[in-house]
Amino acid sequence: MSAATTDQSTAEVTINGTVREFDGPPHTNALDFLRGQGLTGAKEGCAEGECGACAIMVARPDESGGTRWTSVNSCLLPAAALDGGEVVTSEGLADGDSVHPVQEEMAVRGGSQCGYCTPGFISSMAAEYYRPDRCEDGFDLHSLSGNLCRCTGYRPIRDAANALGQPAADDPLAARRDRPAPSARATDYQRADTATGTIGRYRRPSTLAEAASILSADPEVTVVAGATDWGVEVNIKGARGKNILAVDRLEEMRGIRRTADFIELGASQTLSELERELSGSIPLLGKLFPQFASRLIRNGATIGGNLGTGSPIGDTPPALLALEAELVLTSVRGSRSVALADYFTGYRQTVREADELITAIRIPLPLSPLTSFQKIAKRRFDDISSVAIGYAVDIQGGMIAKARIGLGGVAATPLRATATEALLEGRPWTLETVHAAAETLAAEGTPMDDHRASAKYRTAMLRSSLERFYAEQLGHPAVTSKEVQ
Numbered sequence: 001m002s003a004a005t006t007d008q009s010t011a012e013v014t015i016n017g018t019v020r021e022f023d024g025p026p027h028t029n030a031l032d033f034l035r036g037q038g039l040t041g042a043k044e045g046c047a048e049g050e051c052g053a054c055a056i057m058v059a060r061p062d063e064s065g066g067t068r069w070t071s072v073n074s075c076l077l078p079a080a081a082l083d084g085g086e087v088v089t090s091e092g093l094a095d096g097d098s099v100h101p102v103q104e105e106m107a108v109r110g111g112s113q114c115g116y117c118t119p120g121f122i123s124s125m126a127a128e129y130y131r132p133d134r135c136e137d138g139f140d141l142h143s144l145s146g147n148l149c150r151c152t153g154y155r156p157i158r159d160a161a162n163a164l165g166q167p168a169a170d171d172p173l174a175a176r177r178d179r180p181a182p183s184a185r186a187t188d189y190q191r192a193d194t195a196t197g198t199i200g201r202y203r204r205p206s207t208l209a210e211a212a213s214i215l216s217a218d219p220e221v222t223v224v225a226g227a228t229d230w231g232v233e234v235n236i237k238g239a240r241g242k243n244i245l246a247v248d249r250l251e252e253m254r255g256i257r258r259t260a261d262f263i264e265l266g267a268s269q270t271l272s273e274l275e276r277e278l279s280g281s282i283p284l285l286g287k288l289f290p291q292f293a294s295r296l297i298r299n300g301a302t303i304g305g306n307l308g309t310g311s312p313i314g315d316t317p318p319a320l321l322a323l324e325a326e327l328v329l330t331s332v333r334g335s336r337s338v339a340l341a342d343y344f345t346g347y348r349q350t351v352r353e354a355d356e357l358i359t360a361i362r363i364p365l366p367l368s369p370l371t372s373f374q375k376i377a378k379r380r381f382d383d384i385s386s387v388a389i390g391y392a393v394d395i396q397g398g399m400i401a402k403a404r405i406g407l408g409g410v411a412a413t414p415l416r417a418t419a420t421e422a423l424l425e426g427r428p429w430t431l432e433t434v435h436a437a438a439e440t441l442a443a444e445g446t447p448m449d450d451h452r453a454s455a456k457y458r459t460a461m462l463r464s465s466l467e468r469f470y471a472e473q474l475g476h477p478a479v480t481s482k483e484v485q
């Protein structure tokens, strides 16, 4: 993080190679700012992260010290968060009269009809085009999972993606990857909202100590990380947050630390960063990541933000409960560690004090070898869970030595299925045991009816879940044929 914070009434953003100034109210999102600059390629479709019409690319630090072009939903991102940053919109991809290879393929393969969604698709596709390991893996179509098209149909879009070659040797955005991304600038941006006359403030301090003292001085400050939840509050519910504290780029809350006893995940790591950097080394999380929202959302959403919402239907708590995770909470008074199982106290209520930040998530070692993440939602991808279940089980000599089960969507808080865990432990890992435990699991929690699912459906999903887990594990190396009867 560079430079000490000074009061400022403009934020500077490099857009398509040119520095531009933002001077709107702090709740302004990046989409409105860009469109106000005449860059009207990115569109507003939903204003809540669902359609991808607003997608742009931002320059984010890569693990190797270079830059990763990262697609994000500009409708959710505060424009002030781009202070000192670098952005490329669909307009910035073309070179004079020469269209970009992504634009060329979309045009010649009929990937666009009305064109409303097209700049967003182009931005997501370009970010994937510049992904450094794409040459080995091929084009990942899930990179487009946050982009919706109402009229073209996805086949021509998929054809365009699959037809892409590698960037040319003189491609400037490919070359840009080899230089560091802009480091997060310390920002204290203040502006009056002319509509309401109120002064809004967006602060991104340089250090965790500064962030903690801002929060200690005024616990009413709104903490924002990736803003994928907060952006929806602003756009759809009219939230303003006069005093924003941005924690997404604080170095002390980033990175992954490994010790002999635990793996510690920085709370401000995005889901995409964790997915990439853990690379399957925590298999249960490896199963969760692809089921969490879309690539566009995962590029912004942080793991700390998912726990910060206190939501009973967030996807990380069921998995983290099964992993017996602990949260590190930090304030001016210091840091303390709280078991996630003791963290939630009621609907969107937690033991976190108003002046505390979630700074890290610790996952104890060793990890249980049999894991599963089951997400039951109306759509397979890019949807909020109706029910989510995380399993981490250790089988020794055919017997269940340890079972940890985390549940989401079946009570006012995420919870551990402790009665089922107790019933399973010490029993043989057989279909008979699984059937014996099914009713106990079905009775865990107090599910309710809502627009996502009925209580009866949620209970039925719990009842069938263990059998699904058992079936998934047949053939797992940790379960020998002797152990499965």
Ligand SMILES: Cc1cc2nc3c(=O)[nH]c(=O)nc-3n(C[C@H](O)[C@H](O)[C@H](O)COP(=O)(O)OP(=O)(O)OC[C@H]3O[C@@H](n4cnc5c(N)ncnc54)[C@H](O)[C@@H]3O)c2cc1C
Pocket (backbone or CB within 6 Å): 048, 049, 050, 222, 223, 224, 225, 226, 227, 228, 229, 230, 231, 232, 247, 267, 268, 291, 292, 293, 294, 297, 300, 301, 302, 303, 304, 305, 306, 307, 308, 309, 313, 314, 315, 316, 356, 357, 358, 359, 382, 383, 384, 385
């Ligand atoms: C289209 C869409 C799809 C989604 N799909 C899913 C999904 O599949 N699964 C799922 O679980 N969620 C989903 N979400 C919700 C959201 O993306 C996640 O909850 C995300 O992890 C929030 O992280 P963030 O960094 O964006 O949080 P923010 O929006 O920045 O903050 C969310 C809340 O957490 C608080 N907070 C943030 N960081 C901290 C911290 N370090 N310490 C204390 N408090 C903090 C903030 O004050 C705020 O109250 C979806 C959202 C959208 C818009």
Ligand code: FES
Pocket (backbone or CB within 6 Å): 043, 044, 045, 046, 047, 048, 049, 050, 051, 052, 053, 054, 055, 073, 074, 075, 076
């Ligand atoms: S406008 Fe739909 S995701 Fe941003």
Ligand code: FES
Pocket (backbone or CB within 6 Å): 111, 112, 113, 114, 115, 116, 117, 118, 148, 149, 150, 151, 152
């Ligand atoms: S081309 Fe019309 S919405 Fe996609």
